[in-house]
Amino acid sequence: MSARLNLFTSPSAFPNPQRLRLFMHEKGIADQFDERIYDMSPVGEQRQWPHLKMNPWGETPTLKLPDGSFIAETDAIARYLDQSMPGRKIMGANALEQGLDTMWGNRIWVHILYRIVTAFHVLHQGLGPKLELTTNHAWGEHCRKEALAHTALVNQHLSDGRDWLLGGDAPTFADMTMAVAIAFSKFPVNATPLDERFEHVDAFWKRWQTRPAFQAAYADRNSGVPEIDKR
Known part of the structure; x- marks a missing residue:
């Protein structure tokens, strides 16, 4: 694949686009994209007709392919790029690694990152009243507690001394999902920091911060x- 691709995305405060951005830097392909970063206000570019023609869901990231077609959803884009571009296979080099990466990625996305994101929306109207149509403090508090409980399980998994979830020498996509979940948990309004209370998760977070890919992302x-932001 030689033609530059067009990626329509969001600032690093937005977890799903940031998972993909971190993936691209770890893969070593970030410089092969023309990245359009949207203004993600309640009436932002992601909800305007030019983007809705590409992705009717009105979400980011959206990737325009060389043939003019589009692919959306973070995991789908990452899988496409992992298979179609050179470099380390971030999502697993063989069937077992791919299965384990998917297993851990699903656990973290469903029970940690998505729970924190849901709490952000239903507790705090994170994107403003024009987009946040539901406020549900009980559900938001439940999601916050579930994120903490499942982070404790990840903390236990990392307690055997492994650096990364699959135990290899380099992070996989599941590790990237966990890194972004930790980052988003520290967004001040979320009040759900996955911090030093989780000893091994905190060490994992510190490892990430030393990686050039994380710093670039x-x-x-x-x-x-x-x-x-103050580094």
């Missing part, structure tokens, strides 16, 4: 997380 200083 958060270089916009627009994550909303002070400890990242």
Whole structure:
């Protein structure tokens, strides 16, 4: 694949686009994209007709392929790029690794990251009243507690001394989902920091912060997380 691709995305404060951005830097392909970063206000570009023609769901990221077609959803884009572009297979080099990466990725997305994101929306009207149509404090509090409980399970998994979830020498896509979940948990309004209370998760987070790919992925200083933006 030689033609540059067009990626329509969001600042580093938005978890799903950031998972893909971190993936692209780890894969070593970030410089092969023309990245259009939208203004993600309640009436932002992601909900305007030019983008809705590409992705009727009105979400980011959206990838335009060389033939003019589009692919959306973070995991789908990452899988496409992992298979179609050179470099380390981030999502697993063989069937077992791919299965384990999917298993851990699903656990973290469903029970940790998505729970924190849901709490952000239903507790705090995170994107403003024009987009946040539901406020549900009981559900938001449930999601917050579930994220903490499942982080404890990840903490236990990492307690055997492994650096990454699959136990290899380099992070997989599940590790990236966990890293972004930790970052988003530290967004001040979320009040759900996955911090030093989880000893092994906190060490995992510190490992991530030393990686050049992580530093490049958060270089916009627009994550909303002070400890990242002030580096």
